[in-house]
Amino acid sequence: MTATPAPTHIHGWGPLDRTGLTPIDGGVTAVAGIRAGGVVSGVKASGKPDLALIAADEPAGAAAVTTTNLVKASACLLTDRNTADGRAQAILINAGNANVCTPDGAAHTQRLADATARHLDVAAADVLVMSTGVIGVPLPIDRIEEALPAVVADLAPDGADRAATAMLTTDTVTKQVAFEVADEDGNRCVVAGMAKGVGMIEPAMATLLVVLTTDAPLGRPVLQQLLRQAVGVTFNRISVDGDGSTSDTVAILATGAADHPPNLDAVTRGLHAVCADLAHAVVSDGEGASRVAAITVRGASSEEDAETLARAIASSLLVRAAIHGADPNWGRILMAMGTAGVAFEPDRVSVSCGGVTVCRFGVATAFDRGQAAVAMDRPQVTIDVDLNVGPASATMLTCDLTPEYVRFNAEYTT
């Protein structure tokens, strides 16, 4: 499904100004010259689609950011290597097995890239690989190799849905976004993306599996820089459970096929909007989640301080359980802030939950608890903390912690 737009009140998420952006259908294949497909390889025991392929007709500008987890998937290492020259042409994604902590993991990843290159008749160094699923179980590489001709045959200029479906693991919906991006002079390009991921989410530098496409003519170093900026303020500002994955990857293919591409400001707007909407979709589909909370810290001396404090609040189990209970429990919010290692003055802090000011200058206001609970009992909740010392702000998106999250992850080996 197409992701609903990220809330407009998000602070510090980059240019969320949507001027010149028009939502369009087609996901990653909304970009001309990009084909996608998805098939069943048999890696998932469920028999659901689990092998996706995205291919550009010609070698494209490429960039990627991958996980900072020290235990790093061999797919991430290969993707780092194969985007170092700023060029790529295809992305193979297998779901159901992360190929992490496995015998011959790196060799298997290389074999997948080599085989994909042969079937597509492209250079092996222009193939990226993403793998997601259980850690520590040997990759059934034979099944994937046998399914490769089928996924190549499935490639189509309208195949984004099938690819977006085949990359899922515990996700309940696909996550796709595409915009036509225009600048003031009417020059146009398309920026699009798809994502998977609902658990083990506290990205650091990169996150989840995300494929972005555009026909804007961008190459290194600009493309890598734009990608890093957009990811830094969107995917890196979400958290489902504070657990950072071994396989986080965001990769972009830029075909450069746009006839009259817009200026860099417009492309940047488009890229940020795609990343923001996909990041929002990931949190909305967070494991067990019943609501999304946008946690904003403002009035900070620096954006870094604001982000650190917002992350501490978003990472607190007690805060997230209170959000589940629609409980305007601002004492837990100050508790979480106090452990973040950032200096602030508790007696200058104001807190509002669901728009109701519950704490001013560090002490309770005479708020109506029932009214605040009603304001929090919604699918989208805002928590606003004002430090009242400076001009900087940042927003983290998280979801509530629910009994369903625990039950699910007690029973499911990922």
Place this chain on the structure above:
Amino acid sequence: MTATPAPTHIHGWGPLDRTGLTPIDGGVTAVAGIRAGGVVSGVKASGKPDLALIAADEPAGAAAVTTTNLVKASACLLTDRNTADGRAQAILINAGNANVCTPDGAAHTQRLADATARHLDVAAADVLVMSTGVIGVPLPIDRIEEALPAVVADLAPDGADRAATAMLTTDTVTKQVAFEVADEDGNRCVVAGMAKGVGMIEPAMATLLVVLTTDAPLGRPVLQQLLRQAVGVTFNRISVDGDGSTSDTVAILATGAADHPPNLDAVTRGLHAVCADLAHAVVSDGEGASRVAAITVRGASSEEDAETLARAIASSLLVRAAIHGADPNWGRILMAMGTAGVAFEPDRVSVSCGGVTVCRFGVATAFDRGQAAVAMDRPQVTIDVDLNVGPASATMLTCDLTPEYVRFNAEYTT
């Protein structure tokens, strides 16, 4: 209830050698010259006991460590101040209201210390205060002041149970330990303690509310140093939910009344054992917990590295949910280690769950999943990670993450 001893396989928890230690009854009042009591003041809506007092017959050696949370209870600040001279005589504990982020919080804490001093006829600077419960709700100080004569009248040389009960909040059991400590020459003293706390537990420097007593003749700076050492490797190595409280306090009163006190080594053994057993009792009673997990990282280059990695594992929601499901999900363990910011070599790592080796040199062993699940489906679970690079080790105690924890904290304002 008397805490069951902490597991003997705990690494890096200091001298858990129990030579010369004999468990005795009596809790904190097992030390001669210490009286305790507990009554109902009406601060807890439930009408349960909520005001405790511990008093020494004479001014005693005293030391305390309190929370490092930036949002720090005024009770912690007063306790820091009043132990600075190494001397104290009484500890007033109120439960049901933490008096944090409240108007006039500091003035109210001082009023409690002053009133306690008047009723006991001791110096106000020799009274410590601990407050625990909801944050941000004004302290009903009148009720506590009115109940002070009753709790003073309740003081008795066998009153430890009543004090240990009156300090509880969401705890399901009291937590008390006492040892007679003897050295090789037959010299003896008593070291005892009581604790409360089952949620908002990831202590840093100090933790929860803990009262320790001894008749060993210890004063500053030795007493403060011994306390800090013991707390650093026991209470600071437990985690229920990663949320660090605003009110953590461990305080000790040392009466010095032992006629032939044992040597410092024996006293240190006793103090460590009391702290270890109380810390274990806190985790065992963790909110919603169905099992305790001792997470040991060994084979590290330094104890600091081992502790950081063990803490990252113990803080992972996905690991703790897997422990609840008795799932030997070692992939999540490596994932959590990889985010800790500590260098290690994934392909040298071995992991065992419940004594079953499930990962060796970074890849899965041919373990029997059913056997491992049975080994983990116990009230006490061990997870052992060997980095295979050095001699250092550390153990963190945590409990499983359960749907009950979430339900409880979604419904309860603390």
